[in-house]
Amino acid sequence: MKCKYCEKVKISGMYQLKHHLARTSKNVGACITVLENVKKLMLDMVYMLQQNLIKKSISKEGLWDSSMDDLENAKRRLRREESEES
Numbered sequence: 001m002k003c004k005y006c007e008k009v010k011i012s013g014m015y016q017l018k019h020h021l022a023r024t025s026k027n028v029g030a031c032i033t034v035l036e037n038v039k040k041l042m043l044d045m046v047y048m049l050q051q052n053l054i055k056k057s058i059s060k061e062g063l064w065d066s067s068m069d070d071l072e073n074a075k076r077r078l079r080r081e082e083s084e085e086s
Ligand SMILES: [Zn+2]
Pocket: 003, 004, 005, 006, 007, 009, 020, 021, 030, 031, 032, 033, 034
């Protein structure tokens, strides 16, 4: 896979191509001939991808937290029921 703007850099995938065009210099060299509007578009795409990743990891943690809360609530309810009986 080659960048269609500078045609010099070898890129191993879409992820690297986006970073190359966005000129983030992350894992791959920045593109020197990419147009400003393309760079901006790629930056937006990279940013959106990162936001999605963050959202995904938060929702995963959120799910874990809520299930832990349920467990704690269940324990507390059990304890309360036990104390009411005695
Ligand atoms: Zn390039």
